[in-house]
Amino acid sequence: MKFLIITGVSGAGKSLVVKYLEDLGFFCIDNLPPVLIPKIAEICMQSRGKLNKIALVIDIRGGELFNALFPELNALKESGLSYEILFLEASDKVLIKRFKESRRIHPLAPEGRLMKGINQERELLKEIKRIATYVVDTSNLTPRQLKEEICNIFVEGKKFDGMIINIISFGFKYGIPIDCDLVFDVRFIPNPYYIDSMKKLTGKNDTVREYVLGFNETKGFLSKLYDMLEFLIPGYIKEGKSQLVVGIGCTGGRHRSVAISEALFAYLSGKGHRVVIEHRDIDKDGKGGK
Structure with a gap:
């Protein structure tokens, strides 16, 4: 079973990656509360191979619920279920540009400065980024290039050196x-x-x-x-x-x-x-x- 956790900074391209993974046959769930990870894993294991490629998007949109991520990942590890973490990154300049173009509000800065929310998010995510299996910086990637990168990793199995x-x-x-x-x-x-x-x-x-x-x-x-x-x-x-x-x-x-x-x-x-x-x-x- 391929069990993938997708996370990363807001605006780095998680929504695009979900679309690409769905095209590759992954069953994807966006904005999942971490406490539901064990239940999803149980359902997958009971599916007798019908759900063998799972991708769960878990990020700071869940607010305080995000704090349960590490305990639930530890529980997965103890149960013997292996998983991988895909972390999506982008530069501050690119994130600001994307937020302004989309006119969306940063989850951690609904009324404050965008840069403050970005900095706060990076601090909250630094530990999950440290243990991530893959860290993909999307700053200079077009959607087509990002799709190719996802295919290289999860279809062609090309060596991922992190850069x-x-x-x-x-x-x-x-x-x-x-x-x-x-x-x-x-x-x-x-x-x-x-x-x-x-x-x-x-x-x-x-x-x-x-x-x-x-x-x-x-x-x-x-x-x-x-x-x-x-x-x-x-x-x-x-x-x-x-x-x-x-x-x-x-x-x-x-x-x-x-x-x-x-x-x-x-x-x-x-x-x-x-x-x-x-x-x-x-x-x-x-x-x-x-």
């Missing part, structure tokens, strides 16, 4: 993404923008990609970048980092940064890392940004 690597190509003239952990400036590479046949293309085009990646400067840079990331990634994972955001920037975010980000994405994916890619500025300059 997602986000590669973001961008243009310096539009500003550096503020959530980057590492930023690399590739403006030292010759610019396809100044070649008429490539000016209106992007780094996803074969001609542009071959041009950008064909220089010795690019080959040397990528070799050193690969080595450095392979050195850093295990350390980040060991320290419990759930997300690494790598920014690759050129002038306009359309040619060089895109081609190099695609090369980095292919390399890290080929090494078995969990990687997502975003080209933030690829379409911003209608004239074919540099």
Whole structure:
């Protein structure tokens, strides 16, 4: 039996995950009081295999009822029923943006400041996050990417190392993404923008990609970048980092940064890392940004 507890900060995407898990054949219950966990487990065990994939969403919406979560999990463990915990996380900036866009009220800040509720919730959830089987940071994941991540974990059984690597190509003239952990400036590479046949293309085009990646400067840079990331990634994972955001920037975010980000994405994916890619500025300059 697959018995999954879904929890995490409000606004991190639990509702989306429930939809994806239902599509994968899970029987899902949202906002379940923890005291009912043993009863649900009993029903599942008596179903003779009819209910073999269960997902229960338990979070701070239950108010004081949430405090019973740890005793009930201990009771499950003592009964011999194994379970996993999926914790969904997101940055403060992203959570605030999502709440404002949805116009929803934070459960812990019905009349107060949103940030106060977020901080209070993080404090209440820090222990369950510490023992979680999976911690997925949804800050830079599109709904499609989040669905892929859920499928990777619960269908394909791919190795979960606790960290997602986000590669973001961008243009310096539009500003550096503020959530980057590492930023690399590739403006030292010759610019396809100044070649008429490539000016209106992007780094996803074969001609542009071959041009950008064909220089010795690019080959040397990528070799050193690969080595450095392979050195850093295990350390980040060991320290419990759930997300690494790598920014690759050129002038306009359309040619060089895109081609190099695609090369980095292919390399890290080929090494078995969990990687997502975003080209933030690829379409911003209608004239074919540099």
